Amino acid sequence: MTVQYRDGIEIHLSDGTRVVCDADDPSDAGDADDSADDVAVVSHAHGDHWPEPEVTAVCSDLTADLATARKETPLHATADDRIALLPAGHVAGSRATLVTDPDGTRYLYTGDVSTRSRFYLDGFDPPEAEVLIVETTYGEPEYVFPDHATLAGEIRDWLTDTDDPVLLFGYALGRAQKLQLLASEADRTVYTTDAVRRVNEQIEAHRDVRFDVSAYTEETDLGAGDALVLPMTTARIDWIDRLVESTGAVTAGFSGWAVDDSFKFRGDYDVTFPLSDHCDFRELCDLVDAVDPEQVYTQHGSADAFADHLVTEGYDATALRANQTALGDF
Numbered sequence: 054m055t056v057q058y059r060d061g062i063e064i065h066l067s068d069g070t071r072v073v074c075d076a077d078d079p080s081d082a083g084d085a086d087d088s089a090d091d092v093a094v095v096s097h098a099h100g101d102h103w104p105e106p107e108v109t110a111v112c113s114d115l116t117a118d119l120a121t122a123r124k125e126t127p128l129h130a131t132a133d134d135r136i137a138l139l140p141a142g143h144v145a146g147s148r149a150t151l152v153t154d155p156d157g158t159r160y161l162y163t164g165d166v167s168t169r170s171r172f173y174l175d176g177f178d179p180p181e182a183e184v185l186i187v188e189t190t191y192g193e194p195e196y197v198f199p200d201h202a203t204l205a206g207e208i209r210d211w212l213t214d215t216d217d218p219v220l221l222f223g224y225a226l227g228r229a230q231k232l233q234l235l236a237s238e239a240d241r242t243v244y245t246t247d248a249v250r251r252v253n254e255q256i257e258a259h260r261d262v263r264f265d266v267s268a269y270t271e272e273t274d275l276g277a278g279d280a281l282v283l284p285m286t287t288a289r290i291d292w293i294d295r296l297v298e299s300t301g302a303v304t305a306g307f308s309g310w311a312v313d314d315s316f317k318f319r320g321d322y323d324v325t326f327p328l329s330d331h332c333d334f335r336e337l338c339d340l341v342d343a344v345d346p347e348q349v350y351t352q353h354g355s356a357d358a359f360a361d362h363l364v365t366e367g368y369d370a371t372a373l374r375a376n377q378t379a380l381g382d383f
Contacts, residue, residue: 056160056350058373062186067156072136074150074162074186075102079110092133095120096164097147098226103128111136115146115259119226122251142167142177143330144227145256151180161344162186167329168336171201172231173262177340185346186373190331191309192351192359198309198333205235208326211305212239218275218302220293222322225284226252227330228307233264236280244269245282275300309333334359341368 057063061076070090073079079093093110095103098119104110109129110117117130135155138148143165152160161182170176198204212219212235219241221232229249236243243266245253253264267273269281275296285306287293296302306322309329317325332340341349341363349370351360356372363370 056184056186056373058352058375062162062352062373064152064160064162064186066135066152066154067158068154070135072150072152072160075164077105079104079108080106092136094136094150094162095128096141096150096162097144098123098128099144099165099224100124102164111138111150113138113146113148115255116148118255118259119146119252122255123226123248139180140175140177141165142169142174145174145230145260149177151182158183160184160186161346163188163340165190165331166340167332168340169201169332171205172234173256173260179340179343182344183347184350185341185344185348186350186352187337187340188331188353189337189351189356189359190354191329191333192337192355192362194334194362196309196312196334196355198312198327198329204326204328208235208307208328209239211324211326212236212241212280215303216277218277218279218281218300220297220302220304221280221282221307222285222287222305222320223282223307223328224330225249228328229282229284230256230262230264231328232280232282232307233266234262236282237265239280240278241280242278243267243280243282244273244275246284246287248284249282275302338362338366 055065062074064072072092074094075096095110095112098116103120107126109131111133112130114130117128120128135153137151141147141149150162159182165188166177168176223229223232225248233243245266303323306320306325307328310316311325311327349368350373352373360370360372
């Protein structure tokens with residue numbers, strides 16, 4: 054039994070099955086001669102986690118619908134008796150994966166994860182497992198986020214007190230939905246792009262939430278009291294600068310990286326808020342303690358630093374690196 058990081062995270066079970074999590078191409082993740090025993094898993098519908106070709110994978114129905122709506126090739130949801138999907142608290146439809154080996158060993162792959170409940174999302178409730186594979190985007194002590202209710206109140210107050218139109222930047226799936234809700238609660242007229250609205254439609258079809266927004270077009274005349282929610286990737290496009298110049302709009306960036314002042318200057322935002330869909334450092338520590346694993350593998354972001362921290366806390370922890378092929382390679 055091994056855990057490997059090649060094209061995605063691979064969990065090799067005692068019966069020869071390989072569970073391939075969040076690979077670009079699950080059918081090509083490892084050796085061709087055992088591909089028939091692969092089980093593909095997709096944790097959520099962010100572009101760096103879904104597969105490129107059309108595949109059938111263990112995932113939530115909402116993740117399948119979101120991925121299909123956001124890309125050219127469909128994603129089909131299936132189930133496997135050895136795999137339990139648990140709400141991961143990251144974005145709508147996101148799931149952590151609890152894999153039970155035929156020998157009884159439990160493997161927990163968190164995918165991107167948040168233990169904070171917020172808006173229409175329940176925070177991740179960690180189960181016990183012998184092996185934990187955890188994402189560590191914010192796995193260093195300086196990344197500690199404010200209490201969510203307090204932060205949400207600060208954002209609403211800022212939206213209420215700002216007279217100018219505002220441009221709110223967040224990922225099309227995840228923070229964009231939360232920003233739409235916050236802007237509506239602050240009595241803003243909310244606009245957003247077709248890309249965000251496509252995501253909204255899928256979430257509304259699966260969850261008890263509605264987004265009261267209008268489509269933003271070239272003819273939209275932004276004025277005082279208006280909020281335009283944009284995907285984070287548009288922040289550096291030239292037309293944003295022209296829009297700010299013509300309307301006097303205030304720009305705001307939302308990310309866990311906003312804990313560091315440099316995020317504001319790198320993104321050239323007027324204001325930033327540390328609104329995140331990931332665990333912060335303390336929450337990651339609590340997550341590991343709750344799982345109580347015999348072995349921890351860290352990945353993404355501060356994988357090395359968080360693994361080192363866990364070792365000082367008495368855990369057997371290793372940072373996963375791409376293209377290692379055996380535990381002995383660590």
